[in-house]
Amino acid sequence: MINLPILKNEAERLSALYVLEILDTNEEVEFDNIVKLACIIAHSPIGTITFIDEDRIWYKSKMGVTYKETPRNEPKHKEFPFYVAIPIIVYGDLIIGHLSVASYQPLSLTAEQNEGLALLSQQIIALLQMRLPIMNSSIKEFYESILNNIPSDIVVFDSDHKYLFANPGAIKNEEFRKFIIGKDDFEYAAYRNRDPIIALERREQFLEVKKRGKTIGWEESQLDPDGNRLTYLRRMFPVHDEHGEFIMAIGFGIDITDRKLLEEKQSRIMEQLSMQNTQLLDFCNIVSHNLRGPLINMSMLVEFIQETEDIEEQRLLVTKLEPVIENLKNTFNELVESIQIRQNTDIQSDKLLLTVCLQETLDGLHMEIKKARAKIDVNFEEAPSVIYPHKYLSSIFYNLVSNAIKYQSPERQLTLKLASRKEQGNIVVTVQDNGLGIDMLKHKDSIFKIGKIFHRHPDAKGLGLFMTKTQVEAMGGRIWVESIPDQGAKFSVEFVNQNVT
Template sequence: MTGNWQTNVITKTVKWSANFYRIMGLEENTEVTFNTYLEHVHPEDIERVKLHQQNTLKNNKFEDLVHRIKLQDGTVKIVRVRANINVNEFGDIIDIIGTCQDITEQKASEQKIIQAKENLIVLTQHLSGQNKQLEDFAHISSHNLRSPVSNLNALLHLYRISETEEEREELFEKFETVISHLTTTLNTLIEALKTKKECEKELEILEFDHILRKTKEIISQKISGTNAIITSDFSKTPKIKYDKTYLESIFLNLVSNAVKYRSPNRAPEVHIKTEIIDGKIKLTFQDNGLGIDLKKHGHKLFGLNKTFHRHPEAKGVGLYLTKVQIESMGGKIYATSEVNKGSVFTVIFNENRHEEPL
């Protein structure tokens, strides 16, 4: 919410808009003076606000100011104050006309972002100290966190260049979703540091549609930025009993790759579907991207640190991790592909154990 205000330096009168009264928690048309505003400035910020006032009158220039206010009911808000100064022919200030924007929610979202990044740093430092037993886990962590962090950075860029309050409010809704997923991922990975033996893995009933929806939310900025079209058909088998962390990682890696390695000549299209083949769940990811020359690269398609396109984000980790996760659960993965037409990655679950069609 943004309110308007005007202070006449000569007559010492103050005018506030209806929104400004709402921000300050006062009834509209309550008689106000400049001291009324100072009385609502947070005690810890009052000296800084008074100094700002002195510098404004001294330099005939109003610098943007962010500070806290404390309402009569004890509510604390954060506001951003901006203004223009009008002077007479002698250079004396006549009046100051400005805006006051309530940015409490924005600041709260920024704090969540900062906290999420701090959690990432802590997790990275923790992982760096692990022994050889956790080497593969460290690869999984850094790779699976890359997409939400990349999405977060893209949203931050849009926030910095947004011009209207409506745009910022829309972005904050996306911040909340991405941060929620990021926090969940961090908590899951931290718990996974207590590495379990394969037989001790906890399986749960998962809906493919829910996993895909979460994946699309995590990489929402990449999807919208490339006009990607992602469709699915899970009608043949909508659920599976599987390890949640692994299934989310499989979807994130394969969908992200389909969007990342798109053709420059067309918008990316990805279709995901499930089937039952010989009593086993078959999951396919089909795209219309760059494709891979399997005659040349097929033998190293799922190798660690193997890349097949000159893409700045290519790390050669995603397919390797996906294969390791699927095979550790008794499944298998393979691909068919044609250069400049696209690829199909096929996952066969329930190969020997663990997964159960539902």
């Protein structure tokens, strides 16, 4: 909030004010337009041009307030949480009035907005000086001089949506600025060889302003010559003559690309923080569940080792301690990896042959497959390869195949069918078994949750499917399952944005 400055040289100030013969004059469209533009620049609902008489503050032009004058010793600006007053100064240091903007909500102005308001106050001074005989410069040249120095986009349209004026903020190239005068956006789009969709949208905005007679605002996105997406916040307000007839529209725009990018970045950060918080809770739960048992075993074994004096018994207990420690280490590493997956945004993707990556998994599970006498059928002919991180694909195959072995039915020989297919630029890999299956009605909302176990097994930790889902979603894909209890399960993994053959 900026308070009104203390006025000096009161006699000289009042003399200068009276010479201008501005007090108690009728409304003038030039002053009204300045107030409207000031409100647009500041994004404020209230704007005024006031002159300070001997004992009153008189309102030459106003927007958002109804009073015509107020006592000088009772300024209205104290009513507002946000108030900015730009002094109207003549003869070097005589303050005769103010261009003000205000709001019922706290606001803040950027350096560009402050500069724009300062330029408008100079415009008021120039209008006042034009009342004197020595001032005979044209209003048009004056307006252009002011508007050309405002850093924001400013354009003026006639009643038929033809350009009357465009400042350098709107069109930097002087050749293009000259071309567009007297033409509309469709002609300009054709001249610049641009998509006419923006011209169509701007025509709709103009017609709405003309029809409703009210200011409207919108966001507009477009590509610059380098292909970068730019976003603008635009406003357009109507100008009417003394008879209320629509004569022109003024468009105002500011580049909010950086703000939009910051908002998107903040949104991604919030999403990541939310995910990390969820993972932290899951991590705590699984740690308490999966690590408590091994730690208790270790504690008991250490206690037994300390109590016995028999060397052979101590050696035997030490051998039992080693697998517990190894199991604890593996569980901890899996937990840490599951937490880190989504944070690993620069992981390298390569073109991978599905058969080669699957064979690596089968080689690593050779003994388990042999023991289960599993029959494995593979058909990757339709989509033989994917672009994906090798580490993730190997982990996905390992978790799905090892789970099929782990939860095979004791009533029949294990069969595994793996296949791939193309779907609208994506590739879907399926892994189907004839094992114990999953009760989807009971577990449909918790299939991939951390620590979720569907069947009793000594090696079950509830991490495999959680890890797989995390890896798939980290690369923008998805995973789902179809299953019937005791009839097996079919897992499908979708790899997105695949332009491989």
